[in-house]
């Protein structure tokens with residue numbers, strides 16, 4: 003097992019990579035504890051849950067909203083959860099986002115932790131203290147910054163995860179490598195087959211290295227004033243496409259990284275051979291690089307991006323593999339590029 007620390011402004015978070023769900027009990031305080039999980043995770047793993055009250059939610063991005071949050075508040079009230087109680091989310095990014103938001107707002111904040119059960123949530127969603135839900139179809143519009151006391155990344159849980167979900171996690175691993183770690187990128191190029199085969203040692207290294215990158219960025223800029231914006235690499239276009247054709251987040255991010263890579267190359271920041279390596283790695287990992295989209299609809303969604311400032315959008319570009327920079331890009335330029343690429 004490997005351990006990493008995140009230092010948040012209000013509290014710290016301990017990330018345990020390679021720890022097991024079966025040991026969760028060790029990390030729970032005395033007193034009342036409630037588990038929040040989803041239908042699938044409960045189905046596969048309730049046998050390994052500590053014997054505590056369970057609140058089960060459904061699955062899918064649509065349930066990550068304030069209605070689900072309200073239902074959970076009702077159940078917490080029925081269970082007589084107090085400020086001194088503890089909430090633990092066991093699941094993927096959706097469970098963690100909801101559980102973290104509920105815990106941070108109920109009674110103005112109850113202590114909480116996560117057991118992260120998808121690759122995407124282990125390398126990204128459960129790390130960094132952003133917790134929020136969607137509102138009127140806009141992603142993560144309502145939320146808080148607050149750090150879970152612990153995050154257990156149990157690699158064994160990934161064995162039951164559908165392949166498409168695994169690939170989504172790889173998209174975020176590639177993102178971390180291209181924005182901050184050229185060695186991790188080369189390692190992925192060499193070990194992609196073992197990664198796809200879920201080799202435990204390879205996955206543990208990918209999860210650990212990804213979290214090192216994300217946590218070092220979060221430690222510098224928890225509230226996303228500058229450095230943390232780099233974690234949005236591939237996400238501006240990714241979110242636009244996710245909204246337009248409804249493909250999974252990781253696949254949309256993969257396509258978004260292709261756009262951002264091409265733009266970095268066009269603007270003369272990124273050498274052609276690096277751009278080719280990035281596209282090549284995404285393909286090796288069976289990720290989408292050219293989704294079937296209507297360019298007009300995507301441009302329309304970009305215009306409604308949260309990060310838009312007048313005619314520009316803050317866009318993350320690459321200067322090389324392992325080095326990212328944020329630049330204001332005119333929407334017009336993005337429009338031309340998207341029409342060229344798709």
Ligand SMILES: NC(=O)c1ccc[n+]([C@@H]2O[C@H](COP(=O)([O-])OP(=O)(O)OC[C@H]3O[C@@H](n4cnc5c(N)ncnc54)[C@H](O)[C@@H]3O)[C@@H](O)[C@H]2O)c1
Nearest residue numbers: 042061094095096097119120122123126127132159162163
């Ligand atoms: N807070 C953040 O910083 C942050 C960062 C990235 C993404 N996110 C959010 O994370 C969410 C996506 O997370 P996700 O990809 O983990 O999706 P998810 O939570 O929907 O999980 C994917 C699917 O896998 C199932 N599942 C989970 N663990 C399983 C397991 N071990 N075995 C079998 N099935 C399992 C789930 O029930 C679900 O059907 C999005 O809402 C996104 O906005 C948040």
Ligand SMILES: [Zn+2]
Nearest residue numbers: 126174251255
């Ligand atoms: Zn993402």
